[in-house]
Amino acid sequence: MLGGGLLASVACAMLAVCSGARLAASRAARAAPCRPRALVSAAAGSDANICIVGGGFGGLNTALKLAALPWEGAQRPKITLIDRSDRHVFLPMLYDLTCGDVSEWEVAPRFDELLVGTGVEHVQGELVALDTGTRELTVRGAEGRQTLAYDKLVLALGAQPVKPPAKGTMTFRTLDDALALRFKLRALLASGAPLVRVLVVGASYSGIELSTQLARTLGPRRGLVTLVGRADAVLKSGAKGSQEASVEALRAAGVELILNRDVELDGPSRARLVEVRSATTDADVPSAAAAAEYVDADLVVWCAGSAPLSRAAELRLPLAVDGRIATTSTLGVRDLPDVFAIGDMAACEPLGESDANAQNAQVAVQQAEYASYNVWAALSGKEPMPYRYLKAGEMLAFGPTDASVNAFNMFNIGGLPGATIRRAAYLYRMPTGAHKAKVGFSWAFDAALRSADAVLGRARKTQSTI
Numbered sequence: 288m289l290g291g292g293l294l295a296s297v298a299c300a301m302l303a304v305c306s307g308a309r310l311a312a313s314r315a316a317r318a319a320p321c322r323p324r325a326l327v328s329a330a331a332g333s334d335a336n337i338c339i340v341g342g343g344f345g346g347l348n349t350a351l352k353l354a355a356l357p358w359e360g361a362q363r364p365k366i367t368l369i370d371r372s373d374r375h376v377f378l379p380m381l382y383d384l385t386c387g388d389v390s391e392w393e394v395a396p397r398f399d400e401l402l403v404g405t406g407v408e409h410v411q412g413e414l415v416a417l418d419t420g421t422r423e424l425t426v427r428g429a430e431g432r433q434t435l436a437y438d439k440l441v442l443a444l445g446a447q448p449v450k451p452p453a454k455g456t457m458t459f460r461t462l463d464d465a466l467a468l469r470f471k472l473r474a475l476l477a478s479g480a481p482l483v484r485v486l487v488v489g490a491s492y493s494g495i496e497l498s499t500q501l502a503r504t505l506g507p508r509r510g511l512v513t514l515v516g517r518a519d520a521v522l523k524s525g526a527k528g529s530q531e532a533s534v535e536a537l538r539a540a541g542v543e544l545i546l547n548r549d550v551e552l553d554g555p556s557r558a559r560l561v562e563v564r565s566a567t568t569d570a571d572v573p574s575a576a577a578a579a580e581y582v583d584a585d586l587v588v589w590c591a592g593s594a595p596l597s598r599a600a601e602l603r604l605p606l607a608v609d610g611r612i613a614t615t616s617t618l619g620v621r622d623l624p625d626v627f628a629i630g631d632m633a634a635c636e637p638l639g640e641s642d643a644n645a646q647n648a649q650v651a652v653q654q655a656e657y658a659s660y661n662v663w664a665a666l667s668g669k670e671p672m673p674y675r676y677l678k679a680g681e682m683l684a685f686g687p688t689d690a691s692v693n694a695f696n697m698f699n700i701g702g703l704p705g706a707t708i709r710r711a712a713y714l715y716r717m718p719t720g721a722h723k724a725k726v727g728f729s730w731a732f733d734a735a736l737r738s739a740d741a742v743l744g745r746a747r748k749t750q751s752t753i
């Protein structure tokens with residue numbers, strides 16, 4: 288029976304990975320530019336220097352795709368990936384990390400491991416200055432400042448969270464944020480406090496995923512999670528199916544939901560809730576504590592959206608009306624043919640209402656396809672390809688065995704099948720074949736152990752532990 292359970296789990300995991308991969312692959316095939324043939328001539332017949340700053344979804348994928356292009360021997364460019372961190376962070380799985388459902392190595396692999404055999408060099412340091420006249424950038428690292436020359440530059444620095452209005456309030460945007468939250472929760476649980484009270488501010492993707500996962504992990508006996516949103520419904524910008532799934536998941540996880548309120552902080556642990564007058568509360572969404580004026584919490588986590596990087600303005604590049612770096616339809620920075628900008632920090636003009644400029648991983652990854660192609664095209668005297676976005680859908684995770692997957696705004700898959708598809712899709716999206724294989728094995732092994740325990744009726748943890 289044990290063998291059967293193991294096999295079933297591994298087969299299930301593999302099937303999920305394959306179907307996720309097929310979906311994603313067909314999507315990529317429709318969205319991405321065609322693979323170019325071998326480069327005929329590099330800039331002035333010499334090796335070109337391509338610098339990519341930011342090793343997140345946009346930058347790392349650009350670097351890996353550029354390295355995989357069919358450059359010819361002597362004309363192969365030098366590709367340098369600069370990031371202030373020593374690791375790539377798979378941001379959509381930070382909740383799973385905080386709640387102890389995945390390991391740090393799985394969602395934050397080191398660049399030196401990811402880039403083995405690719406020919407891409409990693410420089411760890413912070414971009415502090417850019418001179419587009421001399422085509423040089425200055426990077427500050429552990430050993431001081433260094434200047435790097437570039438022929439083509441791709442900027443992919445991401446975004447920053449909207450700053451909370453009081454000191455001591457946590458944000459949830461980086462690996463450090465996720466680990467700090469886990470550390471604080473552990474300390475509170477260990478202190479013997481009867482109830483750990485967490486207030487999450489912002490009822491959109493991050494706030495909903497974080498509050499449901501925390502509530503399920505802490506459980507009703509140890510935790511009380513309150514989610515406060517400014518709008519009159521959760522996930523205002525999401526697909527209808529995702530909104531309904533979110534409301535249901537919040538209810539099932541026991542999250543106290545308060546809508547239509549602005550949050551003012553009286554220090555790091557006391558929030559005053561002020562009614563937003565212009566909106567009306569959706570009658571379908573129960574609001575257990577709608578009358579409360581103050582919420583006391585051991586932890587306040589600010590998930591109220593992201594803002595353009597202040598660094599974007601400091602770089603003195605052309606900015607779009609929303610404060611992000613303005614790019615043309617081929618993702619080149621306006622008036623600067625050697626500089627490209629992608630992902631959360633960039634806005635491809637015209638802005639319009641479309642999802643093509645949304646701050647999400649799908650946009651960053653698809654832009655990486657076009658940016659790498661267009662850098663190649665610029666160096667080989669070919670026509671650039673205008674960026675086209677294809678929205679596949681959206682996913683929200685409410686716990687290790689519960690997620691909502693909305694495909695093309697047409698249908699929603701929830702519960703364990705949703706969670707399996709989410710894992711498979713994220714596995715497919717992980718960088719490099721070697722990392723995918725290691726993570727895939729680790730997840731399949733974990734799933735196999737869980738089902739073996741279930742079959743044998745062994746008491747093993749059924750819930751995540753922080």
Ligand SMILES: Cc1cc2nc3c(=O)[nH]c(=O)nc-3n(C[C@H](O)[C@H](O)[C@H](O)COP(=O)(O)OP(=O)(O)OC[C@H]3O[C@@H](n4cnc5c(N)ncnc54)[C@H](O)[C@@H]3O)c2cc1C
Pocket residue numbers: 340341342343344345346369370371372374375376378379380381382412413414415443444445446459460461493598629630631632646647648649650651682
């Ligand atoms: C908690 C969380 C959950 C999310 N969940 C989802 C999801 O489920 N689905 C989805 O589609 N999107 C999700 N997103 C959004 C998605 O992760 C981002 O839109 C995406 O990562 C943007 O890619 P990027 O390359 O622009 O920036 P990032 O991935 O943020 O990468 C930016 C990189 O730049 C580096 N950097 C920044 N400043 C400097 C500097 N000055 N010098 C050197 N390096 C620098 C950073 O270290 C980082 O590695 C989530 C985001 C968060 C925070």
